[in-house]
Amino acid sequence: MSVLHDFGPSIPAAFRELVQGRPAEPAISGDDWLAHLPAQVAELADEWDLVADGRVWHGVCAVVIPCHRGNEPVVLKVSWPHEEARLEHLALQAWAGQGAVRLIAADPARWAMLLEPLVHDRNLDAPELLEACEVIGGLMRRLDRPATPQFTRLSHELDRWIPLCQNGSPLVPRRLTEQAASLLADLRDGCDGRLIHQDLHFQNVLAAEREPWLAIDPKPLSGEWAFAVAPVLWNRWDEASAAYNVRTHLRLRLGVVSEAAGIDEDRALAWSFVRMVTNAIWETQERAPDKDALSRWITIAKAMTD
Incomplete structure (x- = not known):
């Protein structure tokens, strides 16, 4: 049977x-x-x-x-x-x-x-990091197309995230939450309309027979691709935490993906910052917050600020 x-x-x-x-x-x-x-x-x-x-x-x-x-x-x-x-x-x-x-x-x-079928045990964790970032940026460019009305709009999510950041959390620096709330209001204009994969990171790209690499598990959204860069920063974290300068390391990742995808690096930077801050706040609301995860979100958020 x-x-x-x-x-x-x-x-x-x-x-x-x-x-x-x-x-x-x-x-x-x-x-x-x-x-x-x-x-x-x-x-x-x-x-x-x-x-x-x-x-x-x-x-x-x-x-x-x-x-x-x-x-x-x-x-x-x-x-x-x-x-x-x-x-x-x-x-x-x-x-x-x-x-x-x-x-x-x-x-x-x-x-x-x-x-x-894809090669489920071969993803972008294996290739050299910047090469993997280029692949992800190239996939963003290929996947880009208008979103149909069925998909949730990124601007709709902002209606939840702005008050979240305004209320903040005692465990997340107030300057970060205030800056995130301000940035979210500024980012609203022009943030909808493209079909994006909001979780496009190294483990969500698999090798295939018909092409070298293909995206999986899209978690689709009607948004902008600058919003989708953030998962590249928090995955393959061991390499970031071992870097001599974490900020320089993460900014390099963001820059390589943005250039390969043809997206505005400043907006990718801003979106990545606010995604880390909201992740940090949500982590503090868990019944048993993961201290390592909270530290990671705050570290990346700080790396995205000047």
Whole structure:
């Protein structure tokens, strides 16, 4: 019997730990979703005529199952229901495999997609850092296109972030939160309209057969690409923290990505600053704040200031 019809034991233990105990989002708890996942995978396998043929792997919010459909190799991705993944299929459909993984089929009601197979264990953590930054900037340029009305607008997010920064947090320097609130008001003009991948970092770019590198897991937004540079700064963090001058190191990353993408470096700098400050405030609101993460957000925010 295919693993797709007896999937429960194949759910990676590490993925179970990530999902168990999650609150209902939007209408099902993590435990209930995991309990229903095996039946859902079996249903999708029947409807899409899938046979599993590889080891199950996972990210933070989805399981990915290598399969074949007839003679065609494919992967089945089933995501934990969350807002950032709600329109992932529409973004991949819009990109049509140009710079991103190719979408073959989608079942939005079950948060499932059928995708082309990529080399899941080869990402941009391996290449030299600045080369990887150039690749990401080049992908931003290729993915750039107008956003359709279905996608959340970046300006809408600002309506939440400005008061967040105005209220601040005792654990985040007041000068940073005040500067972030001011910058957000200035950045509103012209911040909507492009379909962007707001989580385009080194682990979200995988090697492929038809192209050297393709983007995955878009978390799409109607925004501007300058907003999307920030994840390049907080990933591959060991290399940044080991640098002789962290500020110079991070500014170099930002500059390389901005030049390769053809975006305004000053706006990328401003957006990166405010994203770090909002990340820091949100971290302090966690039940058990991660002190290392909080320190990282504040360090990068300070590196983005003159």
